[in-house]
Amino acid sequence: MSLLDEIKSKAAARKKTIVLCEGEDKRVIEAAAQITREGIAKIVLIGNEAECKKIAPEVKLDGITLVDPLTSDKTAVYAKLLYEARKAKGMTEEQAAEQAKDRTMFGALMLKAGDVDGYVSGACHSTANTLRPGLQVVKTAAGIKTVSSCFIMIAPDNKNPYNPDGVAVFADCAINIEPTAEQLADIAVSSAKTARSIAGIEPRVAMLSFSTKGSGNDDKFTQTVPKVQQATVLAKAMAPELALDGEFQFDAAVAPEVGKLKAPDSKVAGHANVFVFPNINAGNIGYKIAQRFGGYMAIGPVCQGFAKPLNDLSRGCSVEDIVATVAVTALQAE
Numbered sequence: 001m002s003l004l005d006e007i008k009s010k011a012a013a014r015k016k017t018i019v020l021c022e023g024e025d026k027r028v029i030e031a032a033a034q035i036t037r038e039g040i041a042k043i044v045l046i047g048n049e050a051e052c053k054k055i056a057p058e059v060k061l062d063g064i065t066l067v068d069p070l071t072s073d074k075t076a077v078y079a080k081l082l083y084e085a086r087k088a089k090g091m092t093e094e095q096a097a098e099q100a101k102d103r104t105m106f107g108a109l110m111l112k113a114g115d116v117d118g119y120v121s122g123a124c125h126s127t128a129n130t131l132r133p134g135l136q137v138v139k140t141a142a143g144i145k146t147v148s149s150c151f152i153m154i155a156p157d158n159k160n161p162y163n164p165d166g167v168a169v170f171a172d173c174a175i176n177i178e179p180t181a182e183q184l185a186d187i188a189v190s191s192a193k194t195a196r197s198i199a200g201i202e203p204r205v206a207m208l209s210f211s212t213k214g215s216g217n218d219d220k221f222t223q224t225v226p227k228v229q230q231a232t233v234l235a236k237a238m239a240p241e242l243a244l245d246g247e248f249q250f251d252a253a254v255a256p257e258v259g260k261l262k263a264p265d266s267k268v269a270g271h272a273n274v275f276v277f278p279n280i281n282a283g284n285i286g287y288k289i290a291q292r293f294g295g296y297m298a299i300g301p302v303c304q305g306f307a308k309p310l311n312d313l314s315r316g317c318s319v320e321d322i323v324a325t326v327a328v329t330a331l332q333a334e
C-alpha cells in the first residue's frame with residue numbers, strides 16, 4: 001500500500017469532520033463528494049445547494065453538510081467568537097459581524113468553536129488569505145509560537161541508500177520566509193511531530209546549512225550559520241528526547257560516511273530523515289530539486305503548529321490533491 005493510501009485509510013478509521021470553505025469551486029465540490037463516497041472524512045462544505053448544483057450539476061451532494069454563512073444561524077455566534085478573539089486588536093462588533101460571513105473566516109471559526117475537526121481551503125484563495133483567519137483566531141499549539149509548513153517527500157522506490165525509510169520531511173518550504181532561530185526551532189519540533197503522525201517515521205532531525213559543525217561561516221553576509229547553530233540549541237532544549245542535531249550540510253546529514261567524518265559524535269549525522277532548511281529559498285528550491293531530479297513525490301505543504309489543523313491548497317490543485325489534503329488534515333486532528 002502506498003503512503004498516500006495508508007494516510008487515506010487511517011483517516012477513514014478516525015471519522016473526523018473537515019470543513020471545505022470553497023463551495024464556489026468545482027474541484028472542491030467534486031472532492032467533497034469523493035471523500036464522502038470513500039468515507040475518508042465527514043465533510044462540511046461552505047456554500048449553498050443552488051450554487052453547487054449550478055457549478056457541478058452532475059455531482060451528488062448526498063452525505064455532505066452544506067452551510068451558508070449568509071443564512072446560517074451560527075453566523076451570529078461565530079461573530080461573537082471572532083469579536084472576543086480580535087477585540088484587543090481593535091476589531092469592532094460590527095466588523096466581526098461582517099467578517100464572520102466571509103467563507104474562509106467562517107470555516108476558521110467553525111474550527112475554533114469545535115464544530116469541525118479540521119479546515120481545508122485555498123483552491124481559489126491565496127496562501128495569505130487562506131491562513132490569515134487561522135492565524136488570527138485558531139492560533140498556535142501549546143509551546144509553539146510559529147505556524148510553519150513541510151512537505152512529505154516520498155521516494156520513487158526504496159532503493160535510495162541515503163533515504164532507507166523511503167520517505168522524508170522537508171521544512172519550511174512555503175510559509176516562513178526568513179525564520180529567526182526561535183522560529184527555526186519551532187519548525188524543527190513541529191516537523192518531527194508531522195513526521196511521526198503523518199509520514200509514519202521515527203524522526204531524526206537535521207538542521208541544515210552550508211556548514212557542518214562550524215566548518216563554514218557567513219559572518220560578513222547573512223549570518224545563517226550562527227542562526228542555525230542557535231536554533232539547534234533552542235530545539236534541543238524544547239524537545240530533549242528528540243533525535244535532533246546540526247548544523248549539517250545535506251551530505252553530512254544523509255551520507256553515513258560523510259556524517260562520520262564531519263560530525264563523529266552525532267547520532268543524527270548520516271541518518272537524518274527530517275530536514276529543516278535555513279530559510280524558504282533553500283527549502284523551496286530543495287524540495288523542487290528532489291521532485292524534479294530525484295523523482296520524489298511531494299505531499300503538501302502540510303501546515304503545522306496550529307492549535308487545530310488547517311491546511312492550504314495550491315490554486316493549481318487537482319481533485320485528488322484536495323482529497324489527499326483532507327486525509328492529512330484528518331490525521332492531524334486530536
Ligand SMILES: CC(C)(COP(=O)(O)OP(=O)(O)OC[C@H]1O[C@@H](n2cnc3c(N)ncnc32)[C@H](O)[C@@H]1OP(=O)(O)O)[C@@H](O)C(=O)NCCC(=O)NCCS
Pocket residue numbers: 089127128129131132135136140145146147148173174175176177284
Ligand atoms: C503566513 C503568511 C501567509 C501570513 O501573512 P499575513 O496574513 O500577511 O500575516 P500578518 O503579518 O498580517 O499576520 C497576521 C497574524 O498572524 C500572525 N502570524 C503571521 N505569521 C505567523 C506564523 N508563521 N506563525 C504564527 N503566527 C503568525 C501574526 O502575528 C498576526 O497575528 P495578530 O494579528 O494576532 O497580531 C505570510 O507569512 C506569507 O505570505 N508567507 C509566504 C507565503 C508564500 O508566499 N508562500 C509561497 C508558497 S510556495
